[in-house]
Amino acid sequence: MNMTIIDKYIAKELLIACLSVLFILLIIVLSTEVVHLLKWVSKGIIPIGAFLAYLSNSLFEFAVVLIPLSLLMGILLAFGRLYKDSEMAAIMSAGIGPLQWYRPLMLIAVPATILLLVLMLFVKPVITQQRAAISAQIQSQAEVDTLLVGQFNRASKGGGVLFLESESQDSDQIENVFFQQQHEGRSHVDLAASTDTFHSEDGRRYMMMHGGTHYIGDVGEAGFKIIKYRDYGIHIAKKQVAADYSEKSKSLTELWQSDIPKDQAELQWRFGLPLATIIVAFMALPLSHTDPRSGRYSKLALALILYLVYSNFLGVGKTWIIQQKVPLWVGTWWVHLIAIIFTFYLLKRSGYLIGMRMGLPGLNKKEVPDGP
Numbered sequence: 508m509n510m511t512i513i514d515k516y517i518a519k520e521l522l523i524a525c526l527s528v529l530f531i532l533l534i535i536v537l538s539t540e541v542v543h544l545l546k547w548v549s550k551g552i553i554p555i556g557a558f559l560a561y562l563s564n565s566l567f568e569f570a571v572v573l574i575p576l577s578l579l580m581g582i583l584l585a586f587g588r589l590y591k592d593s594e595m596a597a598i599m600s601a602g603i604g605p606l607q608w609y610r611p612l613m614l615i616a617v618p619a620t621i622l623l624l625v626l627m628l629f630v631k632p633v634i635t636q637q638r639a640a641i642s643a644q645i646q647s648q649a650e651v652d653t654l655l656v657g658q659f660n661r662a663s664k665g666g667g668v669l670f671l672e673s674e675s676q677d678s679d680q681i682e683n684v685f686f687q688q689q690h691e692g693r694s695h696v697d698l699a700a701s702t703d704t705f706h707s708e709d710g711r712r713y714m715m716m717h718g719g720t721h722y723i724g725d726v727g728e729a730g731f732k733i734i735k736y737r738d739y740g741i742h743i744a745k746k747q748v749a750a751d752y753s754e755k756s757k758s759l760t761e762l763w764q765s766d767i768p769k770d771q772a773e774l775q776w777r778f779g780l781p782l783a784t785i786i787v788a789f790m791a792l793p794l795s796h797t798d799p800r801s802g803r804y805s806k807l808a809l810a811l812i813l814y815l816v817y818s819n820f821l822g823v824g825k826t827w828i829i830q831q832k833v834p835l836w837v838g839t840w841w842v843h844l845i846a847i848i849f850t851f852y853l854l855k856r857s858g859y860l861i862g863m864r865m866g867l868p869g870l871n872k873k874e875v876p877d878g879p
Contacts, residue, residue: 518611525581532573540565553645564638574623575784579791583810586795616788624781628759635756643750696722713740772828775838786846793853817846
């Protein structure tokens with residue numbers, strides 16, 4: 508296919524707009540995800556070492572979902588600028604109509620769709636498996652391994668609070684430890700000079716506190732006790748959590764051979780999202796048609812609403828498959844069929860179908876100038 512100067516120019520504008528929108532959307536959602544993950548780290552839910560692994564995993568998940576939306580908004584912004592700056596009027600006056608506009612558009616939309624299809628079919632299962640494995644590994648870790656030095660750490664069970672003041676240079680010991688917990692309705696407080704971990708001969712692991720004082724009860728009450736000790740060990744129980752692999756982590760072959768509704772819904776979702784991407788690209792061109800007075804952002808709100816309706820209907824169709832409310836051959840395909848019919852309606856309403864048949868620019872009747 509020979510690309511003209513106009514084709515290359517429009518394709519460049521589309522590529523820059525789509526990548527810019529994708530980058531901005533990723534920055535927005537990743538900023539929220541970073542705050543969320545840092546909150547998990549501060550609460551000891553995940554160790555700081557797993558932060559980057561979770562963030563990179565979230566980056567992939569967000570990118571997959573945002574590719575169709577970025578393509579839609581990028582097309583609207585790029586063509587909206589061409590309309591606003593009257594560049595599209597100059598292109599149409601040269602006899603370049605909708606059929607030629609779709610050529611540079613497909614040059615961007617088709618690779619984006621193929622990329623998304625590859626990511627959904629082959630990369631997504633691997634990423635999901637990695638996330639499940641990381642989650643299982645974190646849950647299998649002892650709670651003491653997620654403690655942070657220099658701040659109060661609250662135990663997930665029992666309501667205990669542990670404060671580790673500083674870490675020694677060789678990182679084998681923690682100096683100045685405060686540990687408070689409730690046991691049988693009484694307060695137990697430990698103040699120790701240092702702490703480290705110890706493994707017994709039978710493989711049991713202990714958190715050893717050295718040179719400390721143990722307080723039982725509250726000061727002034729009957730039965731208040733003060734116990735000084737040289738070494739005091741707290742047993743750290745082992746946990747082994749198996750990774751929970753859902754249908755999202757299954758390969759294409761496993762989903763294809765499965766009769767489980769969840770697997771079939773996931774299979775249609777993996778094919779449906781790339782299909783929605785190419786449909787959205789066709790839909791975006793008539794939606795981007797504006798006049799210089801209305802501005803380049805006039806159709807953006809409408810396009811976003813249509814995309815949200817489209818994506819929500821896909822979610823509804825997926826849920827119906829899981830609940831077995833619709834047969835598999837119906838699945839989510841009815842949503843795509845409605846989107847295709849609506850796209851043809853937009854093309855016809857904008858006069859693009861007439862322009863394609865005649866090889867002329869798509870014009871509404873109101874836009875056709877009267878004769879002399």
